[in-house]
Amino acid sequence: MLPPFNPITKAPYTDGERSHLRASFEQVSAEYRRQKRLGGWCMGGLFLGMVLLQVVPGSIQSGGGILIGLGLLAVLIMLLVTGLRMAGLLLCPGCHQKLEEIGAYCPECGSHGLKPGGWFSSPHCPTCNRKMRRNKGRHYTIRACSHCGLYLDEKGL
């Protein structure tokens, strides 16, 4: 078992570093949750637009259809931008690697020794017995950095 290890100072994180980095991550997680909510609204808007196009008779031929189409396009662009911003946000404040990527530590509980996944299996943590499943999005929460093991967020992202 390896403790959370700071690759920049090449030493395990000290208590001071941990609390400092966790505090700095609070802003990131707040922003991430905000962007995620925004993404949810966009998806809702997209769905509503699709329904309107189907329900309003002849809307595709009329001017209303163009308006809805333009609205949908705008929502799509918003979704794309939100997705990109969210991906860019999730960097570990300790080792500066991407939190979405799987490393040697468990993103759920932060313990070392995550078993890598194969073609048909997801990475698995023997400590908390969780699988890091991914299909059309992430099916696990990130509480710790998977690369250095730094514990970041109690609730998880």
Ligand SMILES: [Zn+2]
């Ligand atoms: Zn890290």
Ligand SMILES: [Zn+2]
């Ligand atoms: Zn775990």
